[in-house]
Amino acid sequence: MEKWRKNMINKNYYRATEQNCWTGRNDGDDWVQMRWWQIVQAIQLNEIGKEELEHSLVFLGFECDEGVARNKGRVGAIKGPESLRKVFSNLPVHFFPYQKIVDLGNIICTNKNLEEAQKHLSMTVAMILEKGGFPFLLGGGHEILYGHSVGVRKNYPNKKIGIVNFDAHFDLRKPIENIATSGNGFYQIAEDCKRENNDFLYFVLGIQESSNTLELFDRAKNLDVNYILARDIHLLNIEKIKNELKNFLNKTDIVCLTIDLDVFASADSPGVSAPTPNGLRYDFVFYEIIKCLAESKKVVSIDFAELNPNFDIDHRTAKLAANIAFDWVNLNRDK
């Protein structure tokens, strides 16, 4: 029996999604009338065969905010996956029959054992990739990133893996006694890279000077992190940003994309642990960056992190994430 399958039969870290959680407005059954809820197929982890994930976008939730709690943030991201599924449900289908969507359910962390939950996440991500799917991960605190990236590394041990992060924060805190949090995922990855003799290829866009200490800036410099401040992400700089991103992408074979929703302005994205009043907008510039990533054809997986429905006025943050998801799928559809 495959290792991931054996582990998943122990249900401590996994909850399947019921098909009926995918529901929404019904405009009819013709494919030009359809919404995502009508095409998503909920499949239990232990039921899948190879053909079911091939060329599929595969949702996998990470019901966890233990990393946020350990980082002294506002908890609530454990309910992020549920909220994301709700807003994704009503998105119109602009790609059928090009794109199949599967929902594999959630990795859960109900016992504070974050490290074990991250292991299960990584195992499942590796399995999805191995079976030809595109992991589309629904957080969860930004501790989702570590499990995500370890899973990608498992499946691609010899590739140059770049990580592109949209975030107000570097997430380069030094772990105390090896404890994972939502604020140290990139430090953990940097350490792994050092140990395994891999390049640490990290590009982060949207950094706020006022949300990161000089120590973190220093660490970013020492680790050769490419970063662009939120303040420098605007129309006048668009060619420069795209060039920097393309130069980074050229150093990589494949890329994981992670979107910490606190990168956006808190007016648009209030539902996070650490809101950012002067964050990014989802405007033309952000779309151009996403388009540049899609055109590279190097992105193998995505996660959305830090959605905290407790503070999400009008579901603004979840809907913003849904818009990114919508654009991402349409930018990548086969024409």
Ligand SMILES: N=CN[C@@H](CCC(=O)O)C(=O)O
């Ligand atoms: N995931 C990262 N979170 C931020 C939290 C900042 C805050 O709570 O204000 C960090 O660790 O720096």
Ligand SMILES: [Mn+2]
């Ligand atoms: Mn952040």
Ligand SMILES: [Mn+2]
């Ligand atoms: Mn983060």
